[in-house]
Amino acid sequence: MNRRAVITGVGVLAPGGTGVQNFWDLLTEGRTATRRITLFDAGSFRSRVAAEIDFDPAGHGLTPQEIQRMDRAAQFAVVGAREAVADSGLGTAAFDPHRTGVSIGSGAGAVRRLDSEYRVVSDDGRLDLVDHAYASRHLYRQCVPSSFAVEVAWATGAEGPATVVSTGCTSGLDAVAHAADLIRDGTADVMITGATDAPISPITLASFDAIKATSTRNDEPRAASRPFDADRDGFVLGEGAAVFVLEELTGARDRGARIYAEIAGHATRSNGFHMTGLRPDGRELAEAITAALDEAHTSPEGVDYVSAHGSGTPQNDRHETAALKRGLGAHARRTPISSIKSMVGHSLGSVGSLEIAASVLAMRHHVVPPTANLHTPDPECDLDYVPITAREHRTDTVLTVASGFGGLQSAMVLSRPDRSAA
Known part of the structure; x- marks a missing residue:
């Protein structure tokens, strides 16, 4: 089956x-x-x-x-x-x-x-x-x-x-x-x-x-x-x-339904480290990213856009940057990444679904939403976080990630069905 x-x-x-x-x-x-x-x-x-x-x-x-x-x-x-x-x-x-x-x-x-x-x-x-x-x-x-x-x-x-x-x-x-x-x-x-x-x-x-x-x-x-x-x-x-x-x-x-995207892969990890703290190396989130990509039969190079957790706390943003570098390797520097929380805030448990919605719309329109208010990048957050202005970009596969209190880390890969493994 x-x-x-x-x-x-x-x-x-x-x-x-x-x-x-x-x-x-x-x-x-x-x-x-x-x-x-x-x-x-x-x-x-x-x-x-x-x-x-x-x-x-x-x-x-x-x-x-x-x-x-x-x-x-x-x-x-x-x-x-x-x-x-x-x-x-x-x-x-x-x-x-x-x-x-x-x-x-x-x-x-x-x-x-x-x-x-x-x-x-x-x-x-x-x-x-x-x-x-x-x-x-x-x-x-x-x-x-x-x-x-x-x-x-x-x-x-x-x-x-x-x-x-x-x-x-x-x-x-x-x-x-x-x-x-x-x-x-x-x-x-x-x-x-x-x-x-x-x-x-x-x-x-x-x-x-x-x-x-x-x-x-x-x-x-x-x-x-x-x-x-x-x-x-x-x-x-x-x-x-x-x-x-x-x-x-x-x-x-x-039934001839319009298909936005396939849930091609997902994974979650926890670090058992601290209720609100995060390890700076991002290892657990990186492991979730790798596992989600493996389930989707997608390499890091196959990711066209990353919908970041991007909460706006110094600890999380640096943790996530490290995790993306670890999970995507050299491709992390070539991939547009953005946080919609810059525009709609952090609605706790629901924001991950809002980010899925943003991801499938990015795939539909081939436009990457920006990270608003990003005027002076943190030197430790040195990836392409698409500042201020949306960007036209061919987007067939999206990685979206989430990080939660208690050390919970989740990742999901969304793809066009014709780009996924049969």
Whole structure:
């Protein structure tokens, strides 16, 4: 059995504009969506900037009941899934719901609803013993991240396996990889997959303030996210979702589906080193890159573009640069690399799926998105990080990578099916 998983539909909710076209326009124009936080009063926090989405759930077709029931992140996932299914044409095709599954990634879960509910039951933090009588009857659904997969399954009619993958900042890659594996091993023929996070909340800001991981460039919010730049001072929190329809290649071709890319290879490693620290040599990420390329039957020289993790912290950017040199060898210096976090921020577990979306759009249009705000490259980050301006570039195979707290490292290879091994 030689089953292959391909992307046939894409749905995106990202800062700067919802929908695939708005997302791609923002990236190729090199515009940044970071701004001062408006979702709540962030005046008391060290970092007061983020990449927010101007999101009207009712305007995206969610009913009052759905809005009441679902956390903002779940709403993103459902809206993104509906866009992806419509884009794929699957909604008008005959498909077996029992052979259709869901795999959704999330690093933070329903953190916004949990944060607001705690404020209610604790009387804004004044009660040592919270009063459960004030809690929403939907609170249990917020405490159990599996509700994200359930909501997407209900919205799309999927009755096969339903899973939430939560591996921190690698969740967006790992959830899609899990979906691809279910198609490859014959468990499912169609998977609705991707990741969602809406972590811009007081508790999240306080947590990252405590470890000084986020940018304090509060007076220049559009310039705050600057991966690989010598003047960077941390990442900028974001939010968003990207959802895909994955299908088995033969079935997709038989129904005449448009195919964006094949999930040609993926791998993950962990270093067991430190909760937030990274070894400077990037060995574990390099091993994930090598393993993903091997599974895709692709050499380093076959990679046309790298969608970087590029968080904008000095430690991560240098670690990733070392890993790319180690994993791609001399080809690392010949390959365009960029970080879309410079424009849409770091939405924790969901950003890996947003980067997959950017990668398949780069393949479709043969344009590499830029790294915004990269004016003075860090001398230790000496690869081609495509500063400021998008670049036309033949792109048939993309390597996208992710790095997460706890030492998690993931890599995925996306290729045109006709360039992959049969």
